[in-house]
Amino acid sequence: MKATEAKLLDFLRKSPQFVIPIYQRTYSWTEKECRQLWDDILRTGSNDDISAHFVGSIVYIEKGIYQVSSQSPLLVIDGQQRLTTVTLLIAALARALEQLDEEKREPLDGFSPRKLRNYYLLNPEEEGEKYYKLILSQTDKDSLTSIVGNREQPKEYSLRVTENFKLFESWIAGCKEDLTPLCKGLAKLIVVDIALNRDQDNPQLIFESMNSTGKELSQADLIRNYILMGLEPQLQTRLYEQYWRPMEIDFGQEAYSEQFDGFMRHYLTVKTGEIPRIGEVYEAFKVHANSTKTAQAGVEALVTDIRTFSRYFCAMALGKETDPDLKLAFHDLRELRVDVAYPFLLELYHDYATGMLSRENFLAAVRLVEAYVFRRAICSIPTNSMNKTFATLSRAINKDHYLESIQAHLLLLPSYRRFPKDEEFRRDLKSRDLYNFRSRSYWLRRLENYGRKERVQVDEYTIEHIMPQNENLSASWKTELGPEWKRIHETWLNTIGNLTLTGHNSEYSDRPFKEKRDISGGFKESPLKLNKGIGQLDKWDEEAIKERANSLADIALEVWKMPKLSNGVMETYRPISVKSDYTxxxxxxxxxxxxxxxxxxxxxxxxxxxxxxxxxxxxxxxxxxxxxxxxxxxxxxxxxxxxxxxxxxxxxxxxxxxxxxxxxxxxxxxxxxxxxxxxxxxxxxxxxxxxxxxxxxxxxxx
The missing domain is CATH 3.90.1150 (Aspartate Aminotransferase, domain 1)
Structure with missing residues (x-):
């Protein structure tokens, strides 16, 4: 390795071409990082007492150890974000200068539009890809070459590349033709030019140790680079295009950046039985990758396995499931935000996909997880033990009696991890504040659609308090509720017995119950199952609320059903307690x-x-x-x-x-x-x- 300090523009001018390897993350700087660089450049360019501004390192690989003297492309290991951002800024500056009067087009020596392009953006004597100084990967590549080549953006364009270029165009326009400070600032940018010898240096270790400025790498970025960086280019390209790139496409740009780290955490939990800390997924992955079994299988087997499990995750967490019943079950889990169950469900999905677990039992297991989580939420049992519950649940599975063993294990969980029994669930469901429950549209939808073949889109309705929310109840409502109206209002207002759905919320308002019942579109005419029976009542008081709560609780016990196993079956799964001989x-x-x-x-x-x-x-x-x-x-x-x-x-x-x-x-x-x-x-x-x-x-x- 050889490191040298260099002016960034000199470095760009002397370098034939920078190529971003396919395994590197896509360009990801946002307005925040671009603004910081822009402000630093203007501050430096506006102050003659500041001689230079350091912006980080550019680390690259070539066969020999040298300082940019060959015409071979430089494979960038670290510095893509800065190189791309400066390239976009120079391209925007060149376009802006072209719009000025001829005498203003070179505010500083060397900063004319032609020189900016031919020195720092293009190789004017080359053709094809060699024509461009910087070659990015994936969709970033076409977007950047279109910008520096003054061509129309491709149909599938890079959002970050395009938006950041427009940002620079707008900021340059705001300078009102006073572009000298910007040019001076660009001329003062300093980098450390670090050339690696492929035969002598370990790019991955150097990559990990870099403490560069800019946007922090995600755990997934580090994992991808760890897998692919040390491989020969041909194998690197094949593994990326065959396995990793399809994963990125399946996730989509936004979900990949936000959820892929989480997926890798769930994957490692499945594979190791241990839950990595959020910021230590990469370290846990390296331990897993270097374990004897994984290392013996080889890198392609590892990438193939990650790709396989990513399909399961996308089906469950991103709505990519094709089976309609499973798709709906996964949707319900997402509404409950049951991320902690994903390691367990990933293993179940794998057994389902490989034929070990039937579709019916897989669906039943997913619904069982849903019931377990929802019942606990209704009973206000703290959620902080569920990560351990689901991370270790697969150890309890007897795959000869797959579903039964899952049911038995959940039923045998003790106190703080318990599966709430019907009596506890029913009691708390009737008294709990469900209006302020975090997933209220979820439970309303599940109750309304239970037993329906033609599903009701609950999102098209609004939640209705039959007894109004207004603290200052009208005289008619006080009469309706009786002498204890205040206690009844405080006790039952937001409970299941008083909540329903309607498409006529504004018409209902705080009207007396009989008006809500009889108006056009009122409870008498409601097609919703949740409103069944309300239209036949003459009054709405505490007794009516309790009766409706009991009726809905009966349905809830079926929607979020607790499994029933005989005592004999349960005994076969009950842990054997070892009696100590000591006292x-x-x-x-x-x-x-x-x-x-x-x-x-x-x-x-x-x-x-x-x-x-x-x-x-x-x-x-x-x-x-x-x-x-x-x-x-x-x-x-x-x-x-x-x-x-x-x-x-x-x-x-x-x-x-x-x-x-x-x-x-x-x-x-x-x-x-x-x-x-x-x-x-x-x-x-x-x-x-x-x-x-x-x-x-x-x-x-x-």
């Missing part, structure tokens, strides 16, 4: 000794963390478990030692009382040991224990 009497320091009182208080605190926490006495310690042991208590004469089952690097310990024992072979599992000698220390120590508990429960979110 507290085997631990004299906490049974009758000096640590008895401290242990009893600690014990209550640990069990109170969650109803699912269990206590198990072992030979040398006492284990406290949720899914597995999250803390073990080792008793000594003058203190208790707590073993936290989590990595030492992950603990937040401001007081620094945790010890790293990861290199020691100890009986109780966990890398962390904490000493507890008095009740005064207990609140802080419990804060450390809770971190271990939350980590096991997946309470860090997804």
């Amino acid at each position: 507290i009497e085997d631990h004299p320091y906490i049974h009758t000794g000096a640590m008895q009182e401290l242990f009893e208080v600690l014990r209550k605190e640990l069990i109170a963390l969650d109803p699912c926490v269990t206590e198990e006495f072992r030979k040398k310690y006492v284990a406290y478990k949720a899914e597995t042991t999250f803390v073990s208590v080792i008793s000594q004469t003058k203190r208790l030692i707590l073993a936290l089952n989590m990595a030492f690097s992950e603990i937040n310990d401001p007081k620094g009382i945790c010890r790293d024992v990861s290199k020691l072979k100890l009986s109780a599992s966990g890398e962390i040991r904490v000493s507890l000698a008095s009740l005064d220390e207990l609140p802080y120590v419990m804060g450390l224990v809770r971190q271990s508990f939350d980590r096991q429960m997946g309470n860090g979110g997804y």
Whole structure:
């Protein structure tokens, strides 16, 4: 590798051509990055005391180690965004100068339209692609060559390239022919010219270590480059065009930039059983790619597998499914925003696509996930454990009894992860504020269309409070509701019994119930199933609201159905509990000794963390478990030692009382040991224990 500081314009002028490899991300700078560069250029060009402005590095590969002396194209590893943006700015400047009077067309020596084009945009003596100084990839390529070649934009044009060129045109027009500061600023731009030797340098490691200015690379960008960068050009091109480019097309430009990182996170969760942190997907991918099994299969098998799972993701998350029933089921999941279920569903989709799971059972499993998530939301059960639930759910699948094993596992989940039973779901559904529920159009649509063959487009209707929202109820409504009208209004206003759909919201307004019932288009004439029976009522009071809530709750129990398995079947899936032969009497320091009182208080605190926490006495310690042991208590004469089952690097310990024992072979599992000698220390120590508990429960979110 050889690095040299150079003026950007000199570097462009001497370089024969820059080519952006196909595996690089497309041009992605937005107005924000363009504005920053524009402001820096004008600030530098307007101040004679500023001699230069550094804009980053240009890293490229050639066969030999040299500083731009050959006529071979330079393969750009880092610097595409800056090169493209400066090219667009120079092209816009050249066009603007052409519109000026002849004496104003070269505000600074070397900045005439002809020189700008022939020095920095084009190779005037060349033909074909060699005619252009910068060759981008994909649709960016045609858009940029059209701009610098003064041709009409192609039908399929690059949004970013085209919009940023127009931005520069508008900003230059705003300079009102005073273009000297802009030209001076461009002349002062400095880069570091870094040439790599293909045989001696590792482009990927250099690429990762670059701390360039501009738009940060996504995790997906890094992964794509990691896979393709080190390959021979021919294989690189084939893998990109056969696998990676089709993925980009399937996602679409916007979804690729916003959701591909998420897809790769779900993919790695499926493959490794571990959920990568949001900002560490690339690191997790490298570990997966270098694992023995993946490495032995080879890079093409890896890219093929990613491509296969991307199809499943696009079907579920982007509405690309072709089966109408599955398409609707995935749409419902998207409305519930159940991203945490995607790792589990990706595995199910793979088994469905390969014939291991029938279509009927796959659809039933998707609807089961929907019911599980919606019931929990209605019952206000915190969602922070669901990432762990779905990340590990596939381990519980018996593929000889595929659907049954999923049903049994969900039914056996404990307390905080439970599948709410009918009684709990029914009770909370009737009393919950569903008007302010985040997915209210979802539950209204599901109830309205249950059992319908001709579906109703709920979005064409508005939500209606039968008993009006207005706090200042009319006299007729107060009479209708009775002496306790205020309590009834506060209690039932936004609940399922008082909410419905209508296409006549403005006509209904705050009218008395009988007018809402009898007017043209009123409840008597409503074709909606949600309004069934309302048109036959004579009054709308607390009893009517409760009755309707009960009726809708009956339907809801069918829409979001809980699976029913016999006790015999359930027993075959129930985890076998191993009874310990030890009791507290085997631990004299906490049974009758000096640590008895401290242990009893600690014990209550640990069990109170969650109803699912269990206590198990072992030979040398006492284990406290949720899914597995999250803390073990080792008793000594003058203190208790707590073993936290989590990595030492992950603990937040401001007081620094945790010890790293990861290199020691100890009986109780966990890398962390904490000493507890008095009740005064207990609140802080419990804060450390809770971190271990939350980590096991997946309470860090997804």
